[in-house]
Amino acid sequence: MKKNRIVLVSTPWPLYNRPSIQLGALKAHLRSTHPDLEIDAGHVYLKLAEKLGYRLYRHISERTWLAESIYAALLYPNQFQKIEALFKREIKSNSLLNQTGLKDIATRTRQATDAIIASFKWNDYLLAGFSVSLCQLTSSLYFIKKIKKRFPNLAIVVGGSTFSGTVSDHFFDVFPEIDAVVNGEGELPLSQLISSLMTTPDITDLPPIKGVITPQTTESGGPQTDFNQLDDLNPLPIPDFDDYFALLQSFNPDKTFFPILPIETSRGCWWKKTKTNRRLKPNNFAYTSGCAFCNLNRQWQGYRSKKPDRIVAEIDHLTNRYQNLSLTVVDNVLPKTSSMDVFKAVTALGKDLKFFAEIRANSSASELAVMKSAGMHELQIGIEAISTSLLRKLQKGTHAIQNLEIMRNCEELGIINRSNLILNFPGSDEQDVSETLRNMEFALPFHPLQPVNFWLGHGSPVWRNPERYGIKAIYNHPNWSCLFPRRICRQVEFVIQTYRGDMGLQKNLWRPVKNKIRQWQRSYDLLQQDGAKSPILSYRDGHNFLIIKERRLQKESIKHRLVGTSRKIYLFCRRHRSLIQIRNRFSKFAEDQIIAFLRMMVDKKLMFQEEDTYLSLAVSRRSPNPGNVGVED
Numbered sequence: 076m077k078k079n080r081i082v083l084v085s086t087p088w089p090l091y092n093r094p095s096i097q098l099g100a101l102k103a104h105l106r107s108t109h110p111d112l113e114i115d116a117g118h119v120y121l122k123l124a125e126k127l128g129y130r131l132y133r134h135i136s137e138r139t140w141l142a143e144s145i146y147a148a149l150l151y152p153n154q155f156q157k158i159e160a161l162f163k164r165e166i167k168s169n170s171l172l173n174q175t176g177l178k179d180i181a182t183r184t185r186q187a188t189d190a191i192i193a194s195f196k197w198n199d200y201l202l203a204g205f206s207v208s209l210c211q212l213t214s215s216l217y218f219i220k221k222i223k224k225r226f227p228n229l230a231i232v233v234g235g236s237t238f239s240g241t242v243s244d245h246f247f248d249v250f251p252e253i254d255a256v257v258n259g260e261g262e263l264p265l266s267q268l269i270s271s272l273m274t275t276p277d278i279t280d281l282p283p284i285k286g287v288i289t290p291q292t293t294e295s296g297g298p299q300t301d302f303n304q305l306d307d308l309n310p311l312p313i314p315d316f317d318d319y320f321a322l323l324q325s326f327n328p329d330k331t332f333f334p335i336l337p338i339e340t341s342r343g344c345w346w347k348k349t350k351t352n353r354r355l356k357p358n359n360f361a362y363t364s365g366c367a368f369c370n371l372n373r374q375w376q377g378y379r380s381k382k383p384d385r386i387v388a389e390i391d392h393l394t395n396r397y398q399n400l401s402l403t404v405v406d407n408v409l410p411k412t413s414s415m416d417v418f419k420a421v422t423a424l425g426k427d428l429k430f431f432a433e434i435r436a437n438s439s440a441s442e443l444a445v446m447k448s449a450g451m452h453e454l455q456i457g458i459e460a461i462s463t464s465l466l467r468k469l470q471k472g473t474h475a476i477q478n479l480e481i482m483r484n485c486e487e488l489g490i491i492n493r494s495n496l497i498l499n500f501p502g503s504d505e506q507d508v509s510e511t512l513r514n515m516e517f518a519l520p521f522h523p524l525q526p527v528n529f530w531l532g533h534g535s536p537v538w539r540n541p542e543r544y545g546i547k548a549i550y551n552h553p554n555w556s557c558l559f560p561r562r563i564c565r566q567v568e569f570v571i572q573t574y575r576g577d578m579g580l581q582k583n584l585w586r587p588v589k590n591k592i593r594q595w596q597r598s599y600d601l602l603q604q605d606g607a608k609s610p611i612l613s614y615r616d617g618h619n620f621l622i623i624k625e626r627r628l629q630k631e632s633i634k635h636r637l638v639g640t641s642r643k644i645y646l647f648c649r650r651h652r653s654l655i656q657i658r659n660r661f662s663k664f665a666e667d668q669i670i671a672f673l674r675m676m677v678d679k680k681l682m683f684q685e686e687d688t689y690l691s692l693a694v695s696r697r698s699p700n701p702g703n704v705g706v707e708d
Contacts, residue, residue: 078201078276080113081105081269085206086214087146087184088136091124096337096405097206097235097261099314104262107312109269115200116318119191119218125330126187127180134171135180139210139571140554141165141172146213147558148181149188150220154560161557192218197226201272204257204265207235209570213558216250223252230254230278232268232287234261237570239374240534245566247290254278256288259302259374260342262311267303302374308342308381313389320397335401335431336393340417341380344372344407346435346472366457367470367544368497370532370570371407383416391424400450404432408457411435415442418449426450433457436473440484440650447488456481458494461518462510463685465503468544470536475514476651476685479692482521486610487694496524498588499581501537501544501574508584515591517683517692520612520625523596526589529581531572538572548575598628612681614645614693621645623681623693635681640664641672648682651690 083102085095098116105114124132135141144162148155159177166172172180197203203222207215219231234257242256255278257264264286271281283292286303305311316336323331347365365372381389394400409432410417421428428450435457443451458478460466466473485492496511518524530552531537537544552573556564602611614623621642623635637645640661647660657673658666673689676682683690 078199079111079273080115080199081202081204082115082117082195082197082200083204083206084117084215084218085120086211086218087120087123088132088142088210088214089120089208090136090335091121091129091132092332093335093337093403094118094314094316094319095120095206096314096339097208098318099316099337100311100339101204101206101261101265102318103312103315105266105269106315108266112269115195116315117195118319118322119188120214121319121322122191123184123187125326127183129330129332131171131175131180134169136210138165142210143213143558144177145181145184146217148177149185150213150217151558151560154557157557161554188217189221192221197222197229200229201276202230202232202269204261205231205233205235206261207233207237209237211235212237212569216252219250219252230272232257232265234258234265236371236374241568241570242288242293243566243568244293246288247293249563249566254289255281258286258288259376260304262305263303302376304376305379308339308379309385311381313392314339316393316397333399333401334397335403336397336399337405338386338390338393338402339381339405340386340414341378341406341408341410343375343378344369345378345380345411346408347372347378365470365536366459367468367536368459368500368529368532369407370535370538373534380410380413383413383420386413386417387420387424390421390428391426394426394428400427401429402431404430407433409434415445418445418451421449431455436471436478436481438481440480440487443481443484443488443490447490451490453491453493454485456485456492456494458482458524459497460507460511461496461514461524462507464510465497465500465507468500468502468507469497474685474688475510476683476688476690479514479518479521479683480651480690482518483690483692483694486521492522492524494524495527496588496592498526498528498585499578500529501546501576501578501581503581503584505584508588511588512591514683515588515595517680519595519598520610520692520694523592523599526592531574533568533570533572541574541576544576546574546576550574602626602628610694610696612693613696615696616642616646625681635679644669644672645676645682645691645693648689648691651685651688654687654689657689 083098085098089095095118098118102114102116105112135145140161144158148158162177205215205219215233222229223231231253232255233253238256239258242258246256247253255268264284267284268287271284272278275281278289279291281289285301323334344365390402430449430451431453432451433455457471459469459471461475461478463475466475482492531549538549541549549572551564551569552571555569611626614621619638619642621637623637625633625635627633644657644661647657657669661669673682673684677684681692683692
């Protein structure tokens with residue numbers, strides 16, 4: 076009997092409060108290419124979250140090694156002691172996880188997972204496809220092992236960022252339950268694979284399909300890194316999240332909630348594909364391959380984005396269909412040229428939306444204001460460092476002064492800044508650390524950055540050019556040997572790698588920064604409590620004078636008054652300005668007087684200086700107009 080039904084599965088531990096964009100996009104596409112095909116999308120991570128409790132699930136899903144340890148304990152019980160040791164190292168002072176323990180969590184997870192597996196009619200499916208990204212490797216393997224044991228003839232296909240570019244000759248020997256791997260995005264390869272299976276149900280008899288890796292292609296020595304991706308994203312149908320919402324509505328009322336809708340406007344990274352050698356003061360930046368630490372784009376070739384009207388229509392449709400107003404843009408970075416058109420059109424929808432997105436640090440204040448008007452609530456900005464010398468090594472193409480400017484602009488607009496500060500980057504030195512510590516003093520009035528220890532991602536520029544960063548050897552992160560048997564670790568390249576080089580030196584170098592970030596966070600939190608979340612450094616404009624207020628922890632606030640030209644210079648430098656620009660704008664005033672004023676402002680940490688460029692740090696207490704943000708009033 077010919078089967079015309081497939082299932083797409085997303086296993087724990089993605090964020091439970093949003094549908095899988097991968098499943099939603101694939102289901103919609105396959106339904107358009109195979110109208111007679113029945114497609115089930117199993118957001119099984121949501122079901123496990125409901126069974127474990129959302130709070131416990133969230134604590135586990137927030138840390139990669141914690142998440143991977145749960146199902147590793149079920150897959151490899153002989154390694155339980157090593158896995159438990161890793162689990163205990165990762166939970167640190169987490170009282171909930173300490174109280175519960177790995178054994179109890181693993182037992183509850185096994186019971187819930189086995190019940191979930193039993194609820195599917197696997198024998199009815201032509202194919203089961205698993206989308207595997209960060210934190211989903213061991214959970215996917217557990218599901219696959221269990222399913223394949225009972226239904227050996229079911230074709231098991233995996234894809235996602237975890238497997239792109241990592242499938243070696245020994246992959247299918249190590250994971251024999253997997254029949255095929257989709258390398259890169261899944262729409263075209265999976266559609267072609269399904270068409271072939273409908274004609275030839277035995278997956279071992281399939282003809283070669285670009286972007287699909289099988290035991291047969293590895294034996295024949297065929298290419299293992301070919302992608303088979305869409306040239307244009309605009310014809311894609313709108314993602315289908317019906318299965319997620321149907322599952323959510325099946326829960327008891329006390330277990331339901333309002334999810335966050337994922338929106339995809341582009342794939343890849345426009346910064347990664349950029350090739351230029353323009354001058355950015357105070358140094359030349361030559362970049363050819365995107366951010367040095369990033370491996371988020373290894374599953375794509377090039378950059379593609381949807382047209383603004385297509386994006387707006389998608390937002391309008393999804394919010395109407397699922398009656399939700401919170402959205403997260405899943406792009407690695409928002410499109411460079413079209414985002415403002417999108418957000419202006421979204422504002423015109425008249426919906427009270429709430430967005431999260433990721434952007435680059437060179438986004439202007441006026442662009443941020445447009446985003447805010449559309450409903451931008453939180454941003455993760457590609458800051459990564461507040462040392463220009465380190466930003467150069469990271470290949471960010473930005474300066475510390477730009478990062479401080481966008482941090483200030485977010486503070487002024489009330490956009491929560493969830494950005495990272497990378498520590499322990501290989502090849503960083505004392506200059507990078509001292510510059511970071513110095514510049515951090517000027518960033519203290521703004522939302523603290525989140526410290527993130529550098530980790531070596533498979534396929535990143537650092538991974539591809541280790542010698543440039545003083546790396547002598549690259550290998551799998553040692554935590555994988557806690558989770559997997561030695562034979563697997565020897566034959567599989569995992570996404571998270573590590574290296575032999577200057578790791579010890581970097582840890583010591585960056586310890587003062589880590590300590591200072593803790594103080595920054597504590598001080599910021601206390602000041603926000605004391606001041607009912609009012610800005611720490613702010614100004615009020617009196618038209619011909621300016622009053623700057625500096626709130627201090629457990630001390631009286633300090634006020635500064637600027638009049639006449641001083642006021643005008645301070646407002647002019649709401650955008651970072653070079654000394655030449657300032658002199659030209661205020662040519663009637665002596666240069667030594669201008670320099671003396673700027674030096675005084677920097678000494679008081681009311682302005683920031685990077686070489687011959689200056690930035691005013693106080694935020695306006697008046698809600699800024701999108702057309703005027705960041706310029707002289």
